[in-house]
Amino acid sequence: xxxxxxxxxxxxxxxxxxxxxxxxxxxxxxxxxxxxxxxxxxxxxxxxxxxxxxxxxxxxxxxxxxxxxxxxxxxxxxxxxxxxxxxxxxxxxxxxxxxxxxxxxxxxxxxxxxxxxxxxxxxxxxxxxxxxxxxxxxxxxxxxxxxxxxxxxxxxxxxxxxxxxxxxxxxxxxxxxxxxxxxxxxxxxxxxxxxxxxxxxxxxxxxxxxxxxxxxxxxxxxxxxxxxxxxxxxxxxxxxxxxxxxxxxxxxxxxxxxxxxxxxxxxxxxxxxxxxxxxxxxxxxxxxxxxxxxxxxxxxxxxxxxxxxxxxxxxxxxxxxxxxxxxxxxxxxxxxxxxxxxxxxxxxxxxxxxxxxxxxxxxxxxxxxxxxxxxxxxxxxxxxxxxxxxxxxxxxxxxxxxxxxxxxxxxxxxxxxxxxxxxxxxxxxxxxxxxxxxxxxxxxxxxxxxxxxxxxxxxxxxxxxxxxxxxxxxxxxxxxxxxxxxxxxxxxxxxxxxxxxxxxxxxxxxxxxxxxxxxxxxxxxxxxxxxxxxxxxxxxx
Numbered sequence: 001x002x003x004x005x006x007x008x009x010x011x012x013x014x015x016x017x018x019x020x021x022x023x024x025x026x027x028x029x030x031x032x033x034x035x036x037x038x039x040x041x042x043x044x045x046x047x048x049x050x051x052x053x054x055x056x057x058x059x060x061x062x063x064x065x066x067x068x069x070x071x072x073x074x075x076x077x078x079x080x081x082x083x084x085x086x087x088x089x090x091x092x093x094x095x096x097x098x099x100x101x102x103x104x105x106x107x108x109x110x111x112x113x114x115x116x117x118x119x120x121x122x123x124x125x126x127x128x129x130x131x132x133x134x135x136x137x138x139x140x141x142x143x144x145x146x147x148x149x150x151x152x153x154x155x156x157x158x159x160x161x162x163x164x165x166x167x168x169x170x171x172x173x174x175x176x177x178x179x180x181x182x183x184x185x186x187x188x189x190x191x192x193x194x195x196x197x198x199x200x201x202x203x204x205x206x207x208x209x210x211x212x213x214x215x216x217x218x219x220x221x222x223x224x225x226x227x228x229x230x231x232x233x234x235x236x237x238x239x240x241x242x243x244x245x246x247x248x249x250x251x252x253x254x255x256x257x258x259x260x261x262x263x264x265x266x267x268x269x270x271x272x273x274x275x276x277x278x279x280x281x282x283x284x285x286x287x288x289x290x291x292x293x294x295x296x297x298x299x300x301x302x303x304x305x306x307x308x309x310x311x312x313x314x315x316x317x318x319x320x321x322x323x324x325x326x327x328x329x330x331x332x333x334x335x336x337x338x339x340x341x342x343x344x345x346x347x348x349x350x351x352x353x354x355x356x357x358x359x360x361x362x363x364x365x366x367x368x369x370x371x372x373x374x375x376x377x378x379x380x381x382x383x384x385x386x387x388x389x390x391x392x393x394x395x396x397x398x399x400x401x402x403x404x405x406x407x408x409x410x411x412x413x414x415x416x417x418x419x420x421x422x423x424x425x426x427x428x429x430x431x432x433x434x435x436x437x438x439x440x441x442x443x444x445x446x447x448x449x450x451x452x453x454x455x456x457x458x459x460x461x462x463x464x465x466x467x468x469x470x471x472x473x474x475x476x477x478x479x480x481x482x483x484x485x486x487x488x489x490x491x492x493x494x495x496x497x498x499x500x501x502x503x504x505x506x507x508x509x510x511x512x513x514x515x516x517x518x519x520x521x522x523x524x525x526x527x528x529x530x531x532x533x534x535x536x537x538x539x540x541x
Contacts, residue, residue: 001127004103004106004499005475005496005503006483007499008103008131008132008483009133009484010131010133011130011131012129012130013128014130015128016127017126018062018082018083018084018086019124020064020124020125024049024060025054025059025060025065026051026064026065027059027067029067031094034094038101040053042105042112043108046115046116047124054066060088062084065104067090068088068097069091073096074134075095076093076138076169077096078090078131078132078133079100079130080100080103082107082126082128083130099167102167107127107129108124108125111509113165113509114509135481136483136485137435137450138450139169139449139451139452140167140168140169140450141240141398141450141451142163142170142452143242143454143455144173146173146175146457147177147178147179148179148180148457150218151463153227153228155463156173156220160235160237166478167478168481169238170237170240171232172454173228174310177248178251178279179198179251179276180196180198181195181251181252183241186299190256195252195254195272196218196219198217198273199272200213200214202458204526205530229303229304241303241304241310242311243293243296244314245293247278247279247282247315249279249281251272253267254271260283261282261320261326263324267281279317280320281320285345290349297309297353308359310363311347311361311367313343313347313366314363327342341370344367344369347370347372348372348373351372351373355375360376360377361377362379365379365381366386368386368395372395377398377449378395378398380397380401381401381402381406382401382402383403388444391440391445391447392444394447396449397449398450399436400452401541403423403538403541404429405425406453407455407469407474408421408422408456408460408469409424410423410425410531413533414519416519418468418524419531420531420533421458421533423534428493430477430480431493432488432493433451433488434488451481453470453477463513467512468520469515472500472504476496
């Protein structure tokens with residue numbers, strides 16, 4: 001079972017195996033108690049073996065598992081050695097040891113992912129092997145949109161387990177949009193009382209004539225959020241929350257109409273949006289709105305300890321600002337050139353506000369327009385160009401270009417693909433994605449702190465649809481983010497497919513409803529539901 005995903009830096013196979021038995025012990029060294037507890041629980045569930053706690057490393061001799069730190073390794077690096085003395089995982093930090101534990105689980109086979117043992121008589125063996133490994137990027141992320149379609153807390157926890165199994169370490173939590181507000185803010189209860197529910201939902205692309213006429217919604221209490229953050233931290237995953245401003249805010253305006261451009265439209269008539277696209281109902285550029293969102297972010301900072309806070313900043317329609325006397329007066333007072341600079345002023349306010357509280361702002365690449373504070377970072381989604389501009393200006397960048405790693409885009413041509421959106425992005429296309437543009441110098445490239453795949457859920461009404469769009473392509477993306485791969489054209493996709501043949505078994509055990517290599521199963525199809533396919537190769541911008 002040495003068909004590992006993501007591929008390790010170095011793997012040298014031996015000729016024997018370590019057999020885990022009822023006598024095997026698991027030793028976790030200083031500062032590794034959390035990893036030891038996680039691994040013991042995971043393996044006890046799957047194997048039924050007691051894996052008693054070893055008091056010292058020698059207790060694992062021959063048939064046990066040892067976990068310890070090695071200060072010579074980088075923070076997320078690990079070394080796994082399975083030989084006649086047992087299994088030893090060493091890491092530069094607890095995170096490194098945890099990633100080594102993920103590799104150990106893969107080495108044990110797909111049944112190591114089960115919640116209960118299939119048999120108490122089977123043999124559990126780790127092949128003799130020496131693996132040295134570490135990640136290419138420090139930010140290896142997945143963005144999940146729970147605003148368009150709500151994913152209950154248990155589904156979010158499940159996705160954190162799936163991220164951990166693929167050595168992904170950032171969960172970008174898209175919590176608000178026109179179609180729903182998903183996080184409890186105690187000082188503004190109507191955000192979830194009213195803003196988390198919509199009366200009905202467009203089924204398919206926004207041009208579809210179909211509607212799901214039942215109400216849709218939900219939200220996470222602050223206790224839910226604390227649980228999610230703690231669960232992620234146990235798996236060495238950072239949760240980065242996103243509150244989208246000043247656009248994508250109709251749900252908030254529906255809850256609190258005074259947030260909108262009241263001198264242009266009757267904001268009291270607005271409801272949480274029930275269709276897709278970009279709403280023209282955006283936040284008003286007033287001091288009261290700034291104070292309101294400062295209150296939101298104050299509660300958010302108490303819930304999320306992450307260095308970065310995502311503020312969206314994308315696709316803000318300027319139509320209402322052009323008509324609003326309040327907005328035009330503010331433009332003149334601030335001596336701004338136009339509405340685009342007004343948006344920049346809005347974003348820079350929260351850039352400075354977050355910086356003053358020891359956090360860093362990150363936003364979609366539109367936030368570059370008008371300039372950013374020194375510590376702000378950019379999610380480059382419209383292509384590479386925004387990331388290149390940001391890196392050359394000295395800003396950190398997370399590369400997530402829609403043409404390559406938007407997993408809502410369809411996986412194959414043909415009528416069987418459910419609700420086909422965007423360009424065809426096959427498993428191989430994602431595997432050949434290169435996060436660092438060739439035109440960056442070595443110094444500029446250091447600002448590419450990582451990469452991220454994005455899952456927008458307009459046409460994913462439930463967990464099964466999210467699974468289908470996300471997998472197996474997330475496995476390919478995980479290898480791009482973790483492994484030191486050769487240039488795109490030189491990557492050995494045939495070898496990746498060979499390893500995926502084994503990895504599908506792991507996904508099956510985990511209950512992941514991935515797209516099979518042969519195409520969607522009958523119950524994965526959505527015949528008659530309109531999508532928005534785009535033909536041809538995506539532009540490399």
